[in-house]
Amino acid sequence: MDMKAHVNWHAIARAVRPETRLLIDGKFRHAASGATLASVNPATGEHIADIACGGADDVDLAANVAAKRFRDGVWSKMPLRQRVGILTRFAELIGEHRETLAVLDTLEMGKPVSEMCTIDIPASILTMRFMAEGLDKIGGTCPVTNGNALHYILRQPLGVVGCITPWNYPLMMAVWKVAPALAAGNSVVLKPAEDASLSALMLGRLFLEAGGPDGVFNVVPGLGSVAGKALALSHDVAKIAFTGSTAVGRQMYRYAADSNLKAVSAELGGKSPQIILGDVDNLAKVAATVADGLFGNQGEVCSAGTRILVARQLEEEFTELLRQEALARYRPGDPLDPATTMGPLVSKTHQQRVIGHIATALDEGARCILGGLSDQSSEISAFVEPTLFAGVDNGMSIARNEVFGPVGAVIAHDGPEHAVALANDNPYGLAAGIWTTNLGAAHRAARDLECGMVWINGYMNGDMSQPWSGWKLSGHGRDKCLDALVDSTHSKSVWVTLE
Ligand code: NAD
Numbered sequence: 001m002d003m004k005a006h007v008n009w010h011a012i013a014r015a016v017r018p019e020t021r022l023l024i025d026g027k028f029r030h031a032a033s034g035a036t037l038a039s040v041n042p043a044t045g046e047h048i049a050d051i052a053c054g055g056a057d058d059v060d061l062a063a064n065v066a067a068k069r070f071r072d073g074v075w076s077k078m079p080l081r082q083r084v085g086i087l088t089r090f091a092e093l094i095g096e097h098r099e100t101l102a103v104l105d106t107l108e109m110g111k112p113v114s115e116m117c118t119i120d121i122p123a124s125i126l127t128m129r130f131m132a133e134g135l136d137k138i139g140g141t142c143p144v145t146n147g148n149a150l151h152y153i154l155r156q157p158l159g160v161v162g163c164i165t166p167w168n169y170p171l172m173m174a175v176w177k178v179a180p181a182l183a184a185g186n187s188v189v190l191k192p193a194e195d196a197s198l199s200a201l202m203l204g205r206l207f208l209e210a211g212g213p214d215g216v217f218n219v220v221p222g223l224g225s226v227a228g229k230a231l232a233l234s235h236d237v238a239k240i241a242f243t244g245s246t247a248v249g250r251q252m253y254r255y256a257a258d259s260n261l262k263a264v265s266a267e268l269g270g271k272s273p274q275i276i277l278g279d280v281d282n283l284a285k286v287a288a289t290v291a292d293g294l295f296g297n298q299g300e301v302c303s304a305g306t307r308i309l310v311a312r313q314l315e316e317e318f319t320e321l322l323r324q325e326a327l328a329r330y331r332p333g334d335p336l337d338p339a340t341t342m343g344p345l346v347s348k349t350h351q352q353r354v355i356g357h358i359a360t361a362l363d364e365g366a367r368c369i370l371g372g373l374s375d376q377s378s379e380i381s382a383f384v385e386p387t388l389f390a391g392v393d394n395g396m397s398i399a400r401n402e403v404f405g406p407v408g409a410v411i412a413h414d415g416p417e418h419a420v421a422l423a424n425d426n427p428y429g430l431a432a433g434i435w436t437t438n439l440g441a442a443h444r445a446a447r448d449l450e451c452g453m454v455w456i457n458g459y460m461n462g463d464m465s466q467p468w469s470g471w472k473l474s475g476h477g478r479d480k481c482l483d484a485l486v487d488s489t490h491s492k493s494v495w496v497t498l499e
Contacts, residue, residue, distance in 0.1 A: 127172075
């Protein structure tokens with residue numbers, strides 16, 4: 001998105017009047033109980049809005065309406081080109097309202113507006129377009145069979161898909177879930193995270209504006225333990241598409257077992273390694289990329305490369321380069337200033353959680369060489385300085401647990417095989433990066449790393465063709481690629497006797 005200096009983000013933020021009510025059956029309405037959730041700006045502590053807080057009855061109504069719409073075929077049986085046209089217009093409208101959407105996420109969760117412009121908004125538009133264009137690229141098959149029969153396999157929408165999303169990329173995560181579900185012909189109920197729901201409600205409005213039928217895409221903000229749970233337990237819901245923590249992801253499978261055995265896809269947490277082998281020559285350039293993979297989006301990234309596994313002979317030099325890159329590139333500041341590269345964490349509660357992880361690392365003897373506890377004093381805002389620990393053992397808490405903040409751990413390794421063994425010695429398995437000039441070592445590592453995504457001599461490159469997926473405790477969903485569309489359908493086998 002164009003980042004011209006004339007965009008006055010503070011003025012847009014002052015002028016924005018977000019929709020705060022639930023979207024059910026094409027109408028915005030208050031929660032049945034009248035309850036609201038306060039949305040707070042984590043950079044300033046200021047109150048942004050009171051958002052309707054959906055309860056179980058609101059979720060049940062939304063799921064029931066969505067199921068009725070699915071059965072009456074208003075979307076699931078809509079002529080294909082018409083559905084493509086609506087989703088394409090939906091993508092255009094996200095682009096036309098990009099500044100408002102950017103400001104909503106920045107205000108609610110503290111992400112720098114520059115990141116909204118370069119990552120979240122373009123990715124959301126691209127995802128919606130890709131799924132619209134892709135919906136007729138997946139299909140059934142007609143296998144070869146005995147001459148007296150015809151066997152064809154239909155690929156059909158599931159029914160109602162319940163999407164439950166986190167706050168770290170509020171708009172983009174919602175689109176990653178909603179776009180394939182809608183494109184495949186399902187109805188949707190979206191339950192966004194309680195810390196950042198406004199862009200999801202606006203997304204619902206834009207779907208209607210694009211010509212989407214009432215009740216096909218419903219948005220019900222609310223508490224996870226109430227609204228999220230009700231959605232995951234609903235008998236009207238055929239699949240839960242979840243992104244969030246591993247702890248809550250586990251719950252999704254339990255809810256499915258306790259209700260209608262709905263399908264579950266879960267994209268969960270991570271503790272991803274970035275491996276630097278001893279043959280790397282351009283260490284300064286590598287350090288800059290590693291810093292971005294660690295501190296981008298305040299470290300509130302599932303695939304953040306938080307374990308820096310560096311060859312022992314380079315440990316001292318590389319750690320210092322990484323510290324300098326972090327200092328030069330990541331200074332916390334006003335997220336509405338386009339020059340800012342690091343905003344506050346999403347909330348005071350999350351800030352305290354991250355500070356707790358830093359305190360534990362210090363207690364366990366990790367050496368803090370950047371940030372730490374000294375600068376985290378603001379009583380209003382939720383900032384945490386970029387923090388780096390050196391001389392970390394892979395068994396320490398800071399190397400094992402997901403922090404979900406700007407905190408990295410440098411761990412020495414004794415060669416490629418040791419590095420891969422350390423990388424795999426962790427319950428998570430989302431992503432990994434490896435830097436080397438040795439082609440064989442790079443590809444062997446890519447083969448042997450226990451994770452869903454590997455980057456060689458880079459970190460976080462991606463496009464729509466990429467299955468965004470994890471392994472082990474990072475879950476087993478697949479976002480973005482055509483697989484996400486396929487996973488929003490089921491196959492049905494039809495036999496025709498020809499005699
Ligand atoms: P979270 O698990 O606390 O919440 C995620 C969603 O689940 C929210 O909408 C929340 O309201 C809901 N929820 C919470 N408790 C629930 C319950 N008992 N029943 C039903 N729903 C419930 O996660 P978060 O703090 O919002 O997000 C951070 C986590 O998300 C991190 O672990 C991060 O790694 C993960 N994440 C993963 C990916 C990925 O693609 N793998 C992407 C982004 C974030």
